[in-house]
Amino acid sequence: MKLPIFLAYKTILRGNKGSLSLTIFILLAVFLNLLFIDSIFAGIAKTMDDGKINYQYGEVIIEPKEDEKYIKNANEFVNEINDFYYVKSVTSRIRSGATFFNDKNNDGRDVAKFGGAGGVIGIDAENDNKSIDIKSTVFEGRYLKKNEIGSAIIGADAAGGYGSSPFPRDLEGVLVGDTIEVEYYNGISREYKIVGIFKTKNFDVDSALIVTKKELNSVLGTTGEASEIIVRLNDRSLSKKAVSDFESVQDAGYEISDWDEKLEFGRSINKSFDMIGGILRIIGSIVAGLVIFIIIFVDILNRRKQIGIMKAIGVPQIYITNSYLIRGMFYTSVGMILGYLCMEYCVIAYFEKNPIDFPMGWMVPYIKIESLKMSIILFTIAGFVGSFLPTIREVRKKILDLMR
Amino acid sequence: MKKNILKVEKLVKTYKIDSPSPILALRGVDFTCQEGEFVGLMGRSGSGKSTFLHQLALLDVPTSGYIELAGVDVSKLSQKKRAVFRLKTLGYVFQDYALIPELNLYENIALPMMALKVSKSKYHLEIVEIIRRVGLEGRENNLPSELSGGEQQRVSIARAIINKPKILFADEPTANLDVESATVIMELMRELVDKYNQTIIIVTHEQDDEKYLDRVVHLTDGKFF
Ligand SMILES: Nc1ncnc2c1ncn2[C@@H]1O[C@H](COP(=O)(O)OP(=O)(O)O)[C@@H](O)[C@H]1O
Ligand SMILES: [Mg+2]
Numbered sequence: 138m139k140l141p142i143f144l145a146y147k148t149i150l151r152g153n154k155g156s157l158s159l160t161i162f163i164l165l166a167v168f169l170n171l172l173f174i175d176s177i178f179a180g181i182a183k184t185m186d187d188g189k190i191n192y193q194y195g196e197v198i199i200e201p202k203e204d205e206k207y208i209k210n211a212n213e214f215v216n217e218i219n220d221f222y223y224v225k226s227v228t229s230r231i232r233s234g235a236t237f238f239n240d241k242n243n244d245g246r247d248v249a250k251f252g253g254a255g256g257v258i259g260i261d262a263e264n265d266n267k268s269i270d271i272k273s274t275v276f277e278g279r280y281l282k283k284n285e286i287g288s289a290i291i292g293a294d295a296a297g298g299y300g301s302s303p304f305p306r307d308l309e310g311v312l313v314g315d316t317i318e319v320e321y322y323n324g325i326s327r328e329y330k331i332v333g334i335f336k337t338k339n340f341d342v343d344s345a346l347i348v349t350k351k352e353l354n355s356v357l358g359t360t361g362e363a364s365e366i367i368v369r370l371n372d373r374s375l376s377k378k379a380v381s382d383f384e385s386v387q388d389a390g391y392e393i394s395d396w397d398e399k400l401e402f403g404r405s406i407n408k409s410f411d412m413i414g415g416i417l418r419i420i421g422s423i424v425a426g427l428v429i430f431i432i433i434f435v436d437i438l439n440r441r442k443q444i445g446i447m448k449a450i451g452v453p454q455i456y457i458t459n460s461y462l463i464r465g466m467f468y469t470s471v472g473m474i475l476g477y478l479c480m481e482y483c484v485i486a487y488f489e490k491n492p493i494d495f496p497m498g499w500m501v502p503y504i505k506i507e508s509l510k511m512s513i514i515l516f517t518i519a520g521f522v523g524s525f526l527p528t529i530r531e532v533r534k535k536i537l538d539l540m541r
Numbered sequence: 542m543k544k545n546i547l548k549v550e551k552l553v554k555t556y557k558i559d560s561p562s563p564i565l566a567l568r569g570v571d572f573t574c575q576e577g578e579f580v581g582l583m584g585r586s587g588s589g590k591s592t593f594l595h596q597l598a599l600l601d602v603p604t605s606g607y608i609e610l611a612g613v614d615v616s617k618l619s620q621k622k623r624a625v626f627r628l629k630t631l632g633y634v635f636q637d638y639a640l641i642p643e644l645n646l647y648e649n650i651a652l653p654m655m656a657l658k659v660s661k662s663k664y665h666l667e668i669v670e671i672i673r674r675v676g677l678e679g680r681e682n683n684l685p686s687e688l689s690g691g692e693q694q695r696v697s698i699a700r701a702i703i704n705k706p707k708i709l710f711a712d713e714p715t716a717n718l719d720v721e722s723a724t725v726i727m728e729l730m731r732e733l734v735d736k737y738n739q740t741i742i743i744v745t746h747e748q749d750d751e752k753y754l755d756r757v758v759h760l761t762d763g764k765f766f
Contacts, residue, residue, distance in 0.1 A: 140655045151643040151684065446639045449600055450700070451628025452656040453621070536600045540639070 140452070141459035148440075148460075149467060156439075160432050164472025164520075165479060167428050171421040171512050172480045176502035178414035180488075184498040186400060192269055192337040194399045195367035196376045197383065200392040207231070207362035208391055215366060217386045223375045228268035229363035231259040231353050237295060237346060238318040239308035249309040251295050255345025257319060259353025268369045271335050271347065278313035278333035284351045289329035291317070292343035293336035301496060303340050319346065325356050338498045418512060426519030433465045434527040444531055445539025458525075458532050465524025466517075473516055480504065546707060546740050547574040547597065552606030554592050554763075566592040568763040569606070574708075577738040579731065579753065581745050584760035590744040591712055593760065597742065598633050598710045599623045611707040628656055632701030634711035638693040640685040640700075646672070647681040650699045657704065664703075671699045675729060691722025698729060702739070709733070711743040715750075727753045 149157065190196060201208050208214065211229045219227055236252040262281040266272045271290070272280040276299075281290055293299035297307030311317060311331055320326045329348065336343055354360065370379055376395035383393050437444075440461075447457050485502055492499035531539070549572040556564040566589045574580050582590050595601040597608065599615060608615050611630055618626060627633075640649050647668060654664040672678055675695040685693055694714055701709055711730070715723035731753045733739040743754075751757055758765055 139658070143655065147648065148641075148643045442639075443641055446641060447652075448624070449627070449633060449635075449639070450653055450656065451624045451626070451631075452652070453624055456656060537595060540635075 140456050141463055144456075144460035145463035145467065148443075149464060156436070160436065160468050161471050161475065163428060163432060164425075164468055165476040167421075167425045168473050168476030168512070168516055169479050169484070171418060171425060171516065172476065172504060172509070173484060173502065174417045174421060175414050175508045175512065176480070176485070176504050177500075178410045178417075179505045179508060180500045180503040181495065181497075182410050183503045184495060184500045186396070188337065188339040188498040189341075189400055190373070190396045192271070192274075192339045192342045194394075194396050195268060196370040196373055197368040197379045197393065197395050198399060199366040199368070199383065200394075201364070202390060202392055207359065207364060208366060209362060211363035211366060212361050214386065214391075218366075218368060218383055221379065221382060223370050223372060223379065225369045225371050226264075226268045227366060227368050228261065228265045229366045230261075230265065231350055231357065231359060231362065232364040233257050233259075233353065233357055234322045235346070236320045237291075237308055238320065239311055239315070240318070241309065249297070249307070251297075251304075251306060251308050251344075253295055253304050253307075253344035254341055255292060255295060255343070257289075257321070257346045257348060257353060259348055259350040262349050268367050271337065271342075274335040274337045275333040276336055278331070280333055281347065281349055283349070285332075285349050286352050286355075287328075287330060288332045289317075289319075289346050289348045289352075290333035290335055291331050291346050293334055294340050294343035295346060296331075296334050299334065299336060302343070303496075304344060317346075321356055323357065327352075327356060338496065414508065418508070418515065422512075422515035422519055425516055426523055429465070429469060429520050429523030430526065433461075433468070433524050436464070437461060437527045437531050441531060441534075441539045444534075445536050448532070448536045448539065454532050458528050461528040461532075462521070462524050465528070466520055469517065469520025469524070473513060477509075543575040543577065545573045546576040546578075546611055547572070547742070548607070548609040549573070549597070550607040552593070552596060552608065553604045554589075554596060554601070555604045558604065566763055567596070567603070567606075570760075570763070570765060572758070572765065574740060574742060576707075576740055577734060579734040579741045579743070579755045581743055581750060581754040581757040582760060583745060583757055586746075588760045589763040590760050592763075594710050594712050594742065594744055597708075598631055599627050600633070628653055629704060630707045632704070632706035632709040634694070634697050634701050634709070634714045636713045636716050638685070638690070638697045640693055640696060642685050645682050645684050646677060646688065646696050649685070649696055650703055652700060653704045667703065668699075671703055675699045676725075689722070691718050691725060694718060694722070694726055695729065698726070702733065707740065709739055709741045711741065713744050713746065715745070715747065723747070 199208065215227050215229055218224055234256045236250060239249040241247055241249065260281070262285060263283045275290060281288060291311055294302040294304055295308060296311035298310035308317065311334070313331055313334060315331050316328050317331060318326060318328050368379065370376060373396070376397060380393050380395050444457055448454070488501045492501045549570060552567050552570040554567040556566055570593060582593065584590050596603045615623070615626065641652065644652065650668050650671060651664060672681065675698060677692060677695060680688065680692070685696070688696065715726050718726065727750055730741055730743070734741055
């Protein structure tokens with residue numbers, strides 16, 4: 138193996154730098170393209186997952202059993218699960234279904250009505266933010282204050298007039314300072330002054346009204362109960378373990394699910410994304426294989442004479458073939474490495490600063506480890522085949538034909 | 542009594558054998574050469590000199606005929622064995638030097654040694670000695686593009702003899718060179734014959750070269766006269 142490595146090394150080192158750069162640049166671009174297509178799909182899928190996890194479910198969510206209305210010993214339970222090393226933060230919330238009314242001219246006419254999915258969420262305004270960061274998504278007005286009574290913040294989809302929304306109707310433009318009326322499912326009605334408007338791009342959340350727990354407790358007559366306990370973990374991949382750990386806490390008797398189970402809907406979209414991504418990756422790899430083939434083919438055509446010289450001297454064919462294979466694999470791997478670095482430190486870095494505005498969130502291309510592995514494997518195979526076929530084709534030719 | 546190191550009988554080479562007008566480049570050539578002999582092959586352009594040398598040096602396969610090199614009937618050798626035979630037993634010098642452009646002088650000469658998996662510690666001194674013999678001391682790190690034609694041809698000769706071949710072939714090695722460089726090359730080859738008993742078969746069209754040669758054979762239309 139020494140001679141092939143030596144020959145590959147010297148011919149690369151002392152060969153034409155221009156064509157070397159061009160070759161590597163083309164391979165870089167092909168690999169970058171392969172990664173990019175994939176990362177867009179992965180990015181969209183991740184954006185959807187992130188939107189659900191960050192604003193709605195956390196990594197683990199605890200809910201009452203189906204036949205029960207609330208989690209009874211919520212505070213106690215929160216304290217227990219807070220002790221697990223992988224738990225970053227926990228928040229318990231109370232919720233109620235409700236219909237919102239916006240009497241735009243304060244005259245009892247033209248009242249806009251909204252009964253979307255979100256309902257009313259009662260939060261601990263001091264701590265909820267550590268788990269579910271609604272605060273930074275408030276784009277008009279302010280966030281709620283601790284134990285504030287009579288005030289609410291409203292999601293952009295419910296408020297209306299703040300960009301596209303999946304709901305056919307809304308409150309037709311609620312502004313900070315407006316007062317809206319909320320009719321709870323238990324029949325009680327309250328008026329709230331809107332102090333802030335938020336937009337998470339998760340429509341389940343953006344269709345909600347958020348008040349303090351104290352406010353909602355007074356409506357529902359609850360004290361320490363919770364409708365949901367949202368748990369944030371240090372590591373998303375520990376969610377399954379967390380679920381089983383939490384289930385054994387004082388025989389919980391609650392409905393405990395992780396984000397993975399909660400994202401059933403997203404999953405089916407992700408699957409079709411994965412499939413499209415996979416198809417594009419295969420096409421990309423075939424194109425990559427052809428490009429590598431052509432690049433190396435041209436490279437080898439330019440080196441026919443050298444192949445002839447080496448054959449004439451009596452250098453065994455396998456050494457000659459191997460030296461060109463090493464050459465080709467060198468181009469391929471340098472192209473891959475540079476393509477990856479370019480993706481990570483140029484493309485992704487750029488999109489991190491300038492994320493794409495998608496309806497379901499801000500999208501940043503994302504490289505999945507499995508896709509990266511798959512791309513590397515496919516590209517390597519393409520590089521190998523692309524180097525091997527033209528090499529073997531030339532090396533087998535007659536010496537005198539090569540020398541001409 | 543010197544022994545024959547090369548024996549050729551009824552050697553035929555026909556190009557485009559399946560075409561309506563095949564080219565009969567060699568029409569049944571008989572030839573022998575003794576060990577330590579410096580033989581010149583002369584003849585008009587197109588008379589088949591290169592074709593003849595290619596068959597002898599195993600760079601091509603003859604249409605028919607018998608070739609024996611250093612006691613071996615080479616027609617019986619496989620493709621692989623022919624390569625090994627070229628590497629170990631034969632040396633070939635091309636008219637256009639045929640050096641690897643990315644390898645420096647030293648590396649070009651070392652190439653056959655490396656192909657034989659000889660370790661550098663073993664071949665280093667031999668290469669130093671050969672570089673001295675061809676008069677290129679101090680130029681070890683030069684690339685072929687940094688050498689004159691005459692110097693490149695000396696590197697090519699050094700590479701051809703580094704494995705101590707039984708027979709050295711050279712196809713018009715001085716054709717691209719000026720008179721002085723050509724003289725150096727011819728003197729170098731004569732010295733190889735005199736000092737090291739090297740067998741050399743050379744194609745030349747220079748009448749003047751006859752003074753270096755032990756014997757001259759003339760090829761006309763693919764036959765000796
Ligand atoms: N590869 C080839 N294909 C067809 N004809 C060839 C080939 N090589 C040589 N010839 C022909 O064979 C004859 C002898 O050529 P060559 O051996 O090169 O002559 P020389 O070296 O004496 O000038 C010429 O007629 C030449 O055109
Ligand atoms: Mg010729």
